Structure formats: C-alpha cells, structure tokens
Amino acid sequence: MEILMAFLIGILFMTATYLMLSKSLLRIIIGTGLLSHGAHLLLLTMGGLKRGAAPLLGEHAPSYADPLPQALILTAIVISFGVTAFFLVVAYRAYQELGTDNMDHLRGKEGHE
Amino acid sequence: MNNLIILPILIPLITGVVLIFFTKNIMAQRWISAISALLTIIASFMLAHQVYRNGIQTMDLSNWEAPYGITLVSDMLSALLVLTTSIIAFAALFYSFKSIGEARERFFYYPVVNFLIVGVNGAFTTGDIFNLFVFFEVMLMSSYVLIVLGGTKIQLRESIKYILVNVISSALFVIAVAYLYSVVGTLNMAHISVRLSEIGSAGIITVIAVLFLIVFGLKGAIFPLYFWLPGSYYAPPAPVMALFGALLTKVGVYSITRTYTLFFYHDVGYTHQLLQTLAVMTIIAGVIGALAYTDIKKIIIYNIIVAVGVILFGVSILTPESLTGSIFYLIHDMNIKATLFLLIGIIIVITGTSDLEKISGLINRYPALGWTFFIATAALAGIPPLSGFAGKLMVVRSGFETENYIGAFVVLMSSLLVLFSVMRIFIRGFWGTPRAYKNEERAPVKWLLVAPAILTVFAVLYGFGTEAIYPVISTAAETLANPEIYINAVLKE
Numbered sequence: 250m251e252i253l254m255a256f257l258i259g260i261l262f263m264t265a266t267y268l269m270l271s272k273s274l275l276r277i278i279i280g281t282g283l284l285s286h287g288a289h290l291l292l293l294t295m296g297g298l299k300r301g302a303a304p305l306l307g308e309h310a311p312s313y314a315d316p317l318p319q320a321l322i323l324t325a326i327v328i329s330f331g332v333t334a335f336f337l338v339v340a341y342r343a344y345q346e347l348g349t350d351n352m353d354h355l356r357g358k359e360g361h362e
Numbered sequence: 363m364n365n366l367i368i369l370p371i372l373i374p375l376i377t378g379v380v381l382i383f384f385t386k387n388i389m390a391q392r393w394i395s396a397i398s399a400l401l402t403i404i405a406s407f408m409l410a411h412q413v414y415r416n417g418i419q420t421m422d423l424s425n426w427e428a429p430y431g432i433t434l435v436s437d438m439l440s441a442l443l444v445l446t447t448s449i450i451a452f453a454a455l456f457y458s459f460k461s462i463g464e465a466r467e468r469f470f471y472y473p474v475v476n477f478l479i480v481g482v483n484g485a486f487t488t489g490d491i492f493n494l495f496v497f498f499e500v501m502l503m504s505s506y507v508l509i510v511l512g513g514t515k516i517q518l519r520e521s522i523k524y525i526l527v528n529v530i531s532s533a534l535f536v537i538a539v540a541y542l543y544s545v546v547g548t549l550n551m552a553h554i555s556v557r558l559s560e561i562g563s564a565g566i567i568t569v570i571a572v573l574f575l576i577v578f579g580l581k582g583a584i585f586p587l588y589f590w591l592p593g594s595y596y597a598p599p600a601p602v603m604a605l606f607g608a609l610l611t612k613v614g615v616y617s618i619t620r621t622y623t624l625f626f627y628h629d630v631g632y633t634h635q636l637l638q639t640l641a642v643m644t645i646i647a648g649v650i651g652a653l654a655y656t657d658i659k660k661i662i663i664y665n666i667i668v669a670v671g672v673i674l675f676g677v678s679i680l681t682p683e684s685l686t687g688s689i690f691y692l693i694h695d696m697n698i699k700a701t702l703f704l705l706i707g708i709i710i711v712i713t714g715t716s717d718l719e720k721i722s723g724l725i726n727r728y729p730a731l732g733w734t735f736f737i738a739t740a741a742l743a744g745i746p747p748l749s750g751f752a753g754k755l756m757v758v759r760s761g762f763e764t765e766n767y768i769g770a771f772v773v774l775m776s777s778l779l780v781l782f783s784v785m786r787i788f789i790r791g792f793w794g795t796p797r798a799y800k801n802e803e804r805a806p807v808k809w810l811l812v813a814p815a816i817l818t819v820f821a822v823l824y825g826f827g828t829e830a831i832y833p834v835i836s837t838a839a840e841t842l843a844n845p846e847i848y849i850n851a852v853l854k855e
Contacts, residue, residue, distance in 0.1 A: 269526070269530070274522065277526060281526065281529045281530070284529075284530065285529075285532075285533050287533075288533040288540070291537055292536055292537075292539070292540040292543075295540040295541065295543055295544035296543065296544070297544075317543070317549070318540075318543065321536075321539070321543075325495075328496070328499045328532075329529075329532075329533075331503065332499070332502075332503065332532070335506060335525075336525050336526075336529065339510055339521055339525065342510075343519065343521075343522055346515055346518050347515060355519050355522065
C-alpha cells in the first residue's frame, strides 16, 4: 500500500512540477494545488497506513490509527485552500491590471517600474 | 507554565481582529494599533526579563503536557527576538501613520500588520515543529496581503512570484515535517531532539536536515534560493519593506539556527559544512548585488542577503562564541535594516525617486536625516563603537579560531564592501549640489524621521552597551550550544 501511495505521490509531484513550469498563470496555480495534494498524501503515508480503530484510550481494539497525521493534514488542507483562493484572486486582478497571464510578459525588466 | 509567553502573540491577534471592525475610522485604527504595539513591547520586555532571571519559560497550551500538546517555549533567543520584533513593529506602525496613505489604511493595512506580527512572534516562540509551519503560514498570508496592497502594477507582478515561491516552499515544509515525523514520531521540538540523538547520525536524518535547509533557506534568502527576494521586496512601500526586511527573512534565519542547533547536530561534518559554504556564497552574492546597483532600495535589499550570510556563517561554526556573535549580529541587523528602510523611505518621499543618479545634496536641506543615515550606515558596516561591531568581531574571531579562514576573510571583506555600498548612498545622495524636487514641500519629514531616529539611538546604545548586553546574549547562545538545557526545560525531566 505504501509503495502504491509513493507512486501516486510521485505522479502528483511530477504533474505539479510540469504545470508550474508552464507559462500560463492558471496552470501554475493548478500546479501548486496538485503539489499541496501530493504533500498532504505524503504526510498521511508517513504516519503509516493501517486499518485500525479510532484512537480512543481505554478501548480494547487490536490496533489504533495514528490521529496526528490526520490532524496535520486537516490543518494543511485548510491553509492551502486559503492560499489557493487568495492566489487565484491576485492572479485575476493581475490579469485585469496587466492584461496578460503569460509569465514571460511578467518579467521585471523595464526600469524596475 | 507561564502565561506571559502568549501575550506577544495574543495582543496583536486580538488587535488585528478588533481593527477589522474599524476600517472606516482611520484615527481609531492608528490609536488602537499604536497602543497595542506599546503593550506588546511591554509584555515582551517583561517576558525577556523573566527568562533572563528564571531560565527558559514554557507554556503547555490547554494543559496538554509537553510531548503531547503544543508547547510554547521562550528561551533567551526567542524572547530577545520577540522583543526586537515588537519594537520594530511599533516603529514601522508609527512611521506608517504619515506615509502609507489613506487608501491603504482604509483597506486593512493595520489589521494585516498586526497579523504579520502574530505570525512572526509565534514562529519565534513556538516549540512545536508543525505549529512553526502554521505560524509561518500566518506570517506569509499577511505578507501576501501587504505586498499586494495598493494594487499597483509592479506590486501585482511581483506578488505573484512571491506567492508562488512561498507556496512551493510551504509544500516542501509539509514534506519535510512528514519525513521527520515518520522517523521520530513526534512533533515537539525538544522531544524530536531527544529521539534524534537516540538514533544518532543516519543518512535519512541528513536528508531531512538538507530539506529543512532548503525550506528555511527559501524564506531566509540564502545563496541559491534568494533569487526571489530583490524583486519582491522592491515592490511595496517603505514601512512594509522595513517589516519584511527586518522580520521575514530573520524568521527563516532563526528557524535554520533553531533546527541546526537543536535537531541536526549529529552529522556536523556534512550539514554544517554545507550551511557554511552556502553562507559564504550568500555573503559574496549579496555584496555583488549591493555594489552593482545604483538604486537605493536595491542596495539595502542586497545588504539583507549579506547579513543573512554573516549570521549563518556564525551558526555553522557552532561554538558558543560564534553563536553569541551570530545572535548579537541577528538582533543588530533586524534593528538596523528597519532603520535603513525607513530612512530611504524618507529619501524616496522627498525626491520621488529611488535612483541614486537623480538624487544629490540632500544634507543641505535635511541635516538631521543625513546624519541619522550616516550613523545607521556606520552601524550597518560595524564601525567599532556602534552595534554591528561586537557580533561581527565574535563571528570572525571564532571563524579564525576554528580555522575557517576563507569564511572569516569573506566576512571581513564583506564589511568593507558593505560600508562602501551604503556610503555611496551617503556621498552621492547627501553631498553634491542641492536639487529641487517636486513633492518636497508636502513631505512630513520631521514626523517620519522620529521612528528611524529612535531605532538609530537603539543601535548606538546597543553598540555602547555591548558589555551590559553580553551576559544576556551569551545566555541565549549557551542554550543553543547545549540542547539539553532546552530539552530539560520543555520536557521537565
């Protein structure tokens, strides 16, 4: 199971890298979304994938799931959700102001202004 | 258990939330944020005093005991940094009252600055590696807003790059924490340190160490990863630049210092050698940038990078003296970078340009500005009685003692070139024939000069009071050099 997850995470990172290297701003943002998905799945996998009961003390279950990675992922998902939303708004505003979403035209050369 | 620890985080947080409801009333916003900044200074001063008196203070949130819950830890280093942050925040806020402009004030400038302080103080204080990530995000989210607030073309263009770089480094941060968690199974920083020393030096730990160096290096702008900084810091107005230049990169530097003294001190031959090489390269790259530009903003921005290199060079040597030097220099640099950014902000307000070619003869009309700037530049370069000297001296001396001749030599040369790069601003901008500038009459120079002048006084006092401050700083360095002190304070073994 861990091996399978590793492949999945690898594919997500690969796709994310490819998208982030493209010129269109929207693709880049989708890339960052995929990157954070990959990171979250990695976090889940690193906690150990196993079937088990809810982590409550005093129960006689044979194994417990580790609750900590789940709590971390939940936090990380919320944060990346907020950042992505903000990023999209900034990108849209930049598109309105600057009239382009092509990263090649967003270079800061002309007199730094 | 000490509830004082959370006050420097809590006061700005509550202020930020309250200020959101007063966006239309600018005077109320100014007063509330100034008073809360003063309260933060008082709280963090009391905290620093307690830490100095009674050793490391900790606070287990919700009373979950140390390795299980989130712990806030205030050792001497973090208490000092929190104090410095609070002072700089107050200065930047005070400066903003007359310079940031009503449009920005109406659109949540003060709340966002307060949230930024929450993130910075939180990152300095937390004792939990994932909580560090959360505070990083609080700080970054506020910095995204501050960098884009105003919505000019350059700001929009640069903020996109800034956000992208930081989103990627945040994802890497999560990955690094995941790896670390899979190895040690805990998130409490003291507990991680215990578990890591049980494992000793293993290949995977070196990998994690380098991953953390990349993550924090992206925020702290070390050599190959500083590429985003000159462009992004160039865009926002002066008080925001001062906050960014003084605080944001230093949070990265602090995190490297913390993780490389508390976690990854087992395979010093690889990790710290890497850190040292990168630190020296950082100094060289920063100096080249500082000399290459004739734009005053760019010159100071590249000087941030030089300072990051000097501090990390001291950290990489990892002797008590070099750590003392690094902390001395870190606090000096936060103060002096804020001062310089605020001062060049005044120059830009007066002249309407940041191009050194178009500025000259300012000292005729503005002698106070000129001499404040002169003292600040001298302090930046580390001219003996001023604040940069003691830290650099200790870093260089321990560099020579541990036979890192190249690094120590580069640090020495860099101070000379740094002096040259900023003295150029003084000579070209303040000497020469006076010119008339368009917006000169409307510039509230006297008001704006108050905040940087106070910070310059701090720089002078910090330099002259080295003898008095030394025991405080060496306490901080002692904790860094002996992780057991930190561990015992947190886990109470």
